[in-house]
Amino acid sequence: MTVTIRLQREDFDAAKEAAELTRGHTDIGALVTFAGICRDHEAGRGVAALTLEHYPGMAEEEIARHIAEAQTRWPLLGVTVIHRHGRMQPGDNIVLVVTASAHRQAAFEAASFLMDYLKTRAPFWKLEESTGGKDWVAAKDTDDDAVARWVKDKA
Amino acid sequence: MKLLYFAWVRERIGKADEDVSPPAGVVTIADLMKWLSGRGEEYAYAFENSKVIRAAIDRNHVQASAEIAGAREIAFFPPMTGG
Numbered sequence: 001m002t003v004t005i006r007l008q009r010e011d012f013d014a015a016k017e018a019a020e021l022t023r024g025h026t027d028i029g030a031l032v033t034f035a036g037i038c039r040d041h042e043a044g045r046g047v048a049a050l051t052l053e054h055y056p057g058m059a060e061e062e063i064a065r066h067i068a069e070a071q072t073r074w075p076l077l078g079v080t081v082i083h084r085h086g087r088m089q090p091g092d093n094i095v096l097v098v099t100a101s102a103h104r105q106a107a108f109e110a111a112s113f114l115m116d117y118l119k120t121r122a123p124f125w126k127l128e129e130s131t132g133g134k135d136w137v138a139a140k141d142t143d144d145d146a147v148a149r150w151v152k153d154k155a
Numbered sequence: 156m157k158l159l160y161f162a163w164v165r166e167r168i169g170k171a172d173e174d175v176s177p178p179a180g181v182v183t184i185a186d187l188m189k190w191l192s193g194r195g196e197e198y199a200y201a202f203e204n205s206k207v208i209r210a211a212i213d214r215n216h217v218q219a220s221a222e223i224a225g226a227r228e229i230a231f232f233p234p235m236t237g238g
Contacts, residue, residue, distance in 0.1 A: 036238055052237070053162055055230060058214035083237065095238050115238055121216065123230075124237025125162035136163045139234035 001071065002078040002100075005063050007054060009086040011093055018098050021078045028077050030104040032111040034097045040090035042137075045130040050137075052085045052094065055123035059083070066117040070099075073113070074106035081114065083124065116146045156223070158191075160201070161232035164208065167201035177223075184210045185219040187229065201231075209234060 002021060006012075018033045038050050067079050078100035088094055097114050101107040118124075126137040159172045181190045185205070192202045202208060210217055211230040223229060 054237070055159070055161055055211070055214075055232070058211060058230070061214050062216075119238035120235060122237050123161065123211070123232060123235055125233060126236045127162070136233065137236045139236055 001076055002080075003064075003067055004080040004082075005060055005067070006082045007056070007059055008082065008084060011084070012082045012096050014093070014096055014098075017080050017082065017096060021080050021098050021100050025077060025100070027102060028100045029102045030100065030107040032097075032099045032104075032107040034095075034111050034115060035093055036095040036115070038088040038090050038092045038094055042128065042130065045132055047090060047128055047130050049087055049089050049129040050094070051087045051127040051129070052083075053125045053127065054083070054085045058123050062122045063118065066114055066121065069117075070110045070113055074101060074110045076101050076106060076110055079110070079114070081118070083118070083122070085124070113150055116143070116150060119143045120147045156226050157228045159228060159230040161230065163233055164201050164231050168197050182222055182224070183219065184212075184217060184221050184223060184229070187223055188219070188231070207234065208232070 014033050014035050018031055022028050022031055040047050063081050070076060076099060080098040082096040084094055097111050099107045099110040120143050128135055128137050157172060157174055160168050165171050177187060177190050181187050188202045188205045191198045209232055212221060212226045213228055
């Protein structure tokens, strides 16, 4: 299985990364590409920018652990995770998850699983610049609920 | 051992990292947060609601009850908001 993990300031090209993952693989029948993008609003506030802080070293290791966990649950043929850090404005890419498998269900579910874990377990923090000033984004219970469903599924 | 702070924990303490040598009675992550809180008002402010603070030992998530013996790097941070 091809695994790519990158943390970077620079932007990424989702289509290029997806093509990279499938190159030379005729056994892949399903490819899911998820991109998380900085939006211009949150709970009624206008958002001017997000600054992503991360824990270098642990962020890569934590993502690798979640990919390894995903591999035990679904027959994956490839995974790419790219997470940007630094300051992003509305419309900018933040995160990319690409999953490849022979069949669609594994690719869809693994991408969803990886995103849920990225949001709640990977050491990243968002500082939001909005009409109300600068504030650290609070963790959402809905994100914890999203990750909890995978724990229940396993039991 | 080296301590690392992120996001608002870092901002409240006013530094990103430091080296500390806690006394023998500091056994767990919870003990360490309590000990740090006594070092000054910036620490007390950072750890005032210690239940919400997450910790990692050598880049692995741990509970507040985890023992710190042998740790090289301990990080404190708020709940994560990546993705």
